[in-house]
Amino acid sequence: MTTTIQPRTLKTRARLIEAATAIVAESSFTELRVEEVVRRAGVAKGTFFAHFKDKDALLDRMIGEIIDQHLDQISAQDTPKTIDEILDTLTPLMWFMGSERTVFDVILRYSGAASVEEIGPIAATFERFIHVLADWFVDGPFRQDADPATLAEGVQAFVFQALALNFCALNNTRPVRDRLRPYLELWLHPAKTLDPQG
Amino acid sequence: MTTTIQPRTLKTRARLIEAATAIVAESSFTELRVEEVVRRAGVAKGTFFAHFKDKDALLDRMIGEIIDQHLDQISAQDTPKTIDEILDTLTPLMWFMGSERTVFDVILRYSGAASVEEIGPIAATFERFIHVLADWFVDGPFRQDADPATLAEGVQAFVFQALALNFCALNNTRPVRDRLRPYLELWLHPAKTLDPQG
DNA sequence: CAAGAAAAATGACCGTGGTCAATTATGGAG
DNA sequence: CTCCATAATTGACCACGGTCATTTTTCTTG
Structure with a gap:
């Protein structure tokens, strides 16, 4: 019943948010693309959707x-x-x-x-x-x-x-x-x- | 300078709207798909976007x-x-x-x-x-x-x-x-x- | 009716968000 | 240290809106 959250989970999520923030700073929310976020964060696309609905x-x-x-x-x-x-x-x-x-x-x-x-x-x-x-x-x-x-x-x-x-x-x-x-x-x-x- | 609008233009547009209306009546606006509209209207996808932005x-x-x-x-x-x-x-x-x-x-x-x-x-x-x-x-x-x-x-x-x-x-x-x-x-x-x- | 110009239609193709079965990494129990 | 349950990750794949060079149809003019 106890769902353990591993440390790397938080690290990966932080990297995704960091990447997204950088993109917005450089361009805009409108230009934000999931593929660009995962590219910069160095993870696969599916990982993004494991962290965000x-x-x-x-x-x-x-x-x-x-x-x-x-x-x-x-x-x-x-x-x-x-x-x-x-x-x-x-x-x-x-x-x-x-x-x-x-x-x-x-x-x-x-x-x-x-x-x-x-x-x-x-x-x-x-x-x-x-x-x-x-x-x-x-x-x-x-x-x-x-x-x-x-x-x-x-x-x-x-x-x-x-x-x-x-x-x-x-x-x-x-x-x-x-x-x-x-x-x-x-x-x-x-x-x-x-x-x-x- | 005069852009002639052909009769078939109106007919095609009417068919598209008719198809879309039928889909909404059967399901909902949320379920409306462009591909389904053109399928029912019997036209190609590109035609849809020639009629609607x-x-x-x-x-x-x-x-x-x-x-x-x-x-x-x-x-x-x-x-x-x-x-x-x-x-x-x-x-x-x-x-x-x-x-x-x-x-x-x-x-x-x-x-x-x-x-x-x-x-x-x-x-x-x-x-x-x-x-x-x-x-x-x-x-x-x-x-x-x-x-x-x-x-x-x-x-x-x-x-x-x-x-x-x-x-x-x-x-x-x-x-x-x-x-x-x-x-x-x-x-x-x-x-x-x-x-x-x- | 023929010819050519303009309008309309076509469908293969692309961008991008989102899915999921398969794979890999992690941490705890013995 | 080994084993294994489960958390986490992967990437090929799909859905669907939208594009555009090419083809087909229509209208006009002589």
């Missing part, structure tokens, strides 16, 4: 790690008090999410956990993302009539919406930040627009 | 047509006056959008126009969708402090969010409708929650 599982892990680093940065900053401060804080993460269509597609597909027992790296970061956002909305200067977690999920929805629109040639003249702002104002400060005195 | 272009067209039929239904109904009526009205379209992961992925990828001159079928339906929604919000019982088009885009964002969450095993116990409602209440009726008397 499929190519997307590798991307999930790599992209999840980068998002997590962004969340570290975001958490380390002061709690934003205005819409503009929120936009400032989220901009680096959003820039990464929209840096490549491939990256955005993988994030969209894996931002929800596939199942309870095997929650993937990206899904985990988005759970964390919601918590970070929700904390901003507890006792903050933003609307207090809603569950902070629901507000956070709404912000996430708007981030995805703004990024998705950014990928259409029709709309990508405006920066993502400017497209996100009106949503957040109506979502987080409804009193301001409903009652100008507020 | 790639497999996704066919899916774009087929799915766009179905969405358009849903919008016909939605337009034919009375303008919804409450959140629940909105949910009732949107449910069939949302059910289709979430019927297969493949369908949802294609919709996400093509809901924005790739470029001004070649706006795809799905992108066109989502422009129409925004207009239909925006019309509900002009002089309606919903918040009047915001641009109707922006409100409509927000609803679209929440629809995508609710559907995306529905694809995670973690969350798919609740129907999509129930997941969408809280967002819409906070988005379209902020006065109700901010001021209970309202």
Whole structure:
């Protein structure tokens, strides 16, 4: 019943990730090829799939790690008090999410956990993302009539919406930040627009 | 300069679409294979790609047509006056959008126009969708402090969010409708929650 | 109808993700 | 140290989307 994991397993997996990271650094996630990864790692193709369910599982892990680093940065900053401060804080993460269509597609597909027992790296970061956002909305200067977690999920929805629109040639003249702002104002400060005195 | 389109071109394309439609009816969009389409249509593989840029272009067209039929239904109904009526009205379209992961992925990828001159079928339906929604919000019982088009885009964002969450095993116990409602209440009726008397 | 130009169709071929039966390496028991 | 169960690796092979030089069909013009 005990499945022993041999040391070489970890070594091989590390080599695969290292090779993939190097390829992405040199070119992009879009250009990443499994055959190139195994060539550089010096293993056979089948070995790759013994370590990762499929190519997307590798991307999930790599992209999840980068998002997590962004969340570290975001958490380390002061709690934003205005819409503009929120936009400032989220901009680096959003820039990464929209840096490549491939990256955005993988994030969209894996931002929800596939199942309870095997929650993937990206899904985990988005759970964390919601918590970070929700904390901003507890006792903050933003609307207090809603569950902070629901507000956070709404912000996430708007981030995805703004990024998705950014990928259409029709709309990508405006920066993502400017497209996100009106949503957040109506979502987080409804009193301001409903009652100008507020 | 004049590129003549021969009658057989239309006939071949019709056969391809007919074959694809039959396959989807028998199985699903997920199971659709280009090789099976051309086999049934009685043409060579290369012919397919002379008619459609790639497999996704066919899916774009087929799915766009179905969405358009849903919008016909939605337009034919009375303008919804409450959140629940909105949910009732949107449910069939949302059910289709979430019927297969493949369908949802294609919709996400093509809901924005790739470029001004070649706006795809799905992108066109989502422009129409925004207009239909925006019309509900002009002089309606919903918040009047915001641009109707922006409100409509927000609803679209929440629809995508609710559907995306529905694809995670973690969350798919609740129907999509129930997941969408809280967002819409906070988005379209902020006065109700901010001021209970309202 | 003949001839030639343009449009349409063809199918062998390629790239790349993914599979799996066979082989090799590892570590623990005696 | 030897044996062997099992973990790990291998690479030939498959599935399927997509390409393109070549061939066939159609339309036009005289």
